[in-house]
Amino acid sequence: MIGAFRHEEGESHMSPKKWLRALYIYINSRLYYKLIIAVMILVTLPIVIVTTWATYYSTKNMVDEIFTTNTSGVQQASSIITEKFDAIDRVMHSLVMDGHFITQFKELSHEDSYRRHGATLTIESTLYSLHYTNRERIRSITLFADEAPQIISIGDQERSLLTWPSIEPTPHYQFMNHYRDQTFSFMRSINQFETRQSIGSIIIDVEWDIIQENMDMLKTEEESAVFLMGEEGELLHQPYHEQSIDRHLFQDVQEAIKKSEEHRSYLTLDDSYVFFDEINNGNMYIVKVFPKSIVFASSMQIVRIGLFVALIA
Template sequence: MFSKLMRTLSDPFRRSIRNKLIFTMIILSVIPIVAVTALAAENNRKSMETEVISTNLSNMKWTGIYLGEQFSQLNNLVYTVLISPHLNDYLMSIEGSRLYNQFAAQKNIMDTLNNLFYSAGNHVIGVELFLKEPSKLFTISSNQNDLESSTGIPSPYKELFEENKDFIIQSKSGDDGEFQLIRSINRFENREKLGGISLKIRWSMLDQTLNLIGRGEEHKVLIAGDDGSVLYQPFGEKPSQEIMDQIKQTTEVQGYFRLPGEYVFYNTIDPVGLKLVTIIPTSFINKSAQSTMHFGLIVGAISIVISILIAILLAWRTATPIVTLARSMQGLGIIKETEQLPQSNRVDEIGLLETKLYNMSYRIREHIKTEYSMNLEKKTAELKALQAQINPHFLQNTLQMIGSMLFTKKPAESYEIIRSLSDMFRYVIRDPNDLASLKAEIEHLNNYMLIQSQRFSSKLSYTTDMDESAMACSIPKLTLQPIVENAFFHGLENKPGSWELSVSIICEAAAVRIRIRDNGVGIREDKLADLKRRLNHQNGQVWTHGNRIGIQNVASRIRMHFGSAYGIAIESAPREGTTVTVTIPNESGGEHHDKSIDRG
């Protein structure tokens, strides 16, 4: 049932090239618009995300500075008591044994604390001063003004003494409305803790500053302690324990991290060390980008409709001549009945044209095969030769060697190898011409040998003997380096002991001979005879095989450019090495390039 339905739906497209073209053009026009619209929406969301992150990091920074200034002001209030001469007089009266009137000193302390309380503002709701000796607790608030003897150390000061802290901030459990800022009183000479001063402060004094980063009910703004606990949160639901644990583990002064569905920003408040935290849901960013996304979708929908109309119009106009031609050829019978027809699965106008024109195309193909294909084959061979690549195994070994050199060699030595490899790539792909100067070819070979000398420095000896007068001669690109590469692969790699390789250039009256000698394992007589036979009976093919450019390829290209008088000769004996002689004309090469084309 399903297959029958699919055939019914696809049949109009199978039988009409016009319907196929309309459907294809609609798809080709709609998909880019949909993709661009989706990409634009995503880019808009990302830009909004970047803006929100940047804005919140900046807001957190400045809000942290303002909060730090507020806490510094509270610290200054505490310091007014610490530097008060009345406190020093009271401590001296205790230690001096009747040197001062203790009652007068206590009264002065009470007056000092009252002055601090009434000058601090409405947000400070209480002031305490505890002295370990003689265990006195001064308490000042709106409804209390007491001095009492304490039988033990009160809990907030006990933590101060036991943990040897100079400063703590406590928020009473179950009471988010206030906190205590407690600072120790230390003896100047040995930092012994004599007591502590505590301010009871309403958290609401920070609300105006915290509103700088609060943007609505979806945001969560809070102040956390160094133990990961929530000290104050003016609004919103409590954050998850996962968030608080991650905030506790952060070591950076300021930053943010992302959790599924939330962005968490944090900043350390100096000088108290508390963490200012803002939590923003991911939905906030998506909502901010929704208006732009809606506008993009509307524009995209309009563009899709217009594209569909244009696609239908163009497809109709393009396919109409094909349909007309197919109908006009339905009555033609130019194919003989005895001739085997091609098997075509198409039933539309194209299939009809394919069937009717088969006989004509068959004869054309026969003609192409005898005339045009021969020229095409030769040109394709030339292009194939130009597509020679640097051996991937050589490239892999070179990159591994460079990696090792970065840790063991000087930077200049590593750079020299990288530069040589870069020059090799540039030589292979930069110049589209198949001919190059002998100088450029030698430089390419020297770059290759520099890398090989670095790889096999312990056993490779490389020497050159160059005739500078021959450097302007032309030579097919990638002639010498493949020969030397073959010398390594077939001759030297299997030879124990030291390796020797030399390149010499001899300039004669009409030719330039380049000899490449190695002391490798040599070539067996039967293989050498077969290789010479193939080099002396070239058929014009210059194909490459595998990852290396064969020596037969090099010989073919030399003959293709300069004629049969030039090419490659090989002399070798087992265990005595191999000598390859490349012969090219002693000219600039331009004329020979033209002549080779005429010969073809």
């Protein structure tokens, strides 16, 4: 048989199929090789089974931990950011719901210059007090009187009558983002108590830094992305400028959020897990994108260890 094997092996025109058949016949005829193959199977099969089992349950537990940790983390960050936004809104409410302030505000359009000047000083003093009390959160407070017309501003932000935005009377504050200087604004209309007609408006400018620690709390992996997104899918704030984000991701997340079930705070995309929660009654969302590649890399580490053990065995 050995001679036959060597004879076939020596043929230059021998096909791979015939060569493998000859090798099988040769090994099958030797008990020694049978024992080696049997031992290899007995040694490696349990390792393969254990490695497969460990990879499956490790991946499952990791995914469960990812969902639990990030779902609660996003909800906590959303709650804290919402509270910070509400605190700024309460500053505006303290003005627009103050009868004495509204009276002084209407005095800005009085025909008597002394009364106009006195009202201006009173309003500036009120704004300065509010700005100083909330200086860690508020960059500037600016008022616009429709009839005067006049702008009164306290803080770093400068505005002009030409660039003053149109602010409609609404139950909630309006939001405006400023990409260039990394700030955003809360805006409200100032209305008369008797007629509810608008007599002016107020803008409070805030730096995005007030929520930086809440964003950092979610950015626990270098590969993950954390950002604020508007209800129309536009990017509002992404403080990690060294990390580029595919613009199509915003639209994908926005469409997925619209289709998702109520009270659901996570989504599964093709290559990532997305965790989100609404801020400001759904006008914006805080979003964390967790790449599935992190889970895959962890699973491959277990597979490599299993292969290493199998080779040693």
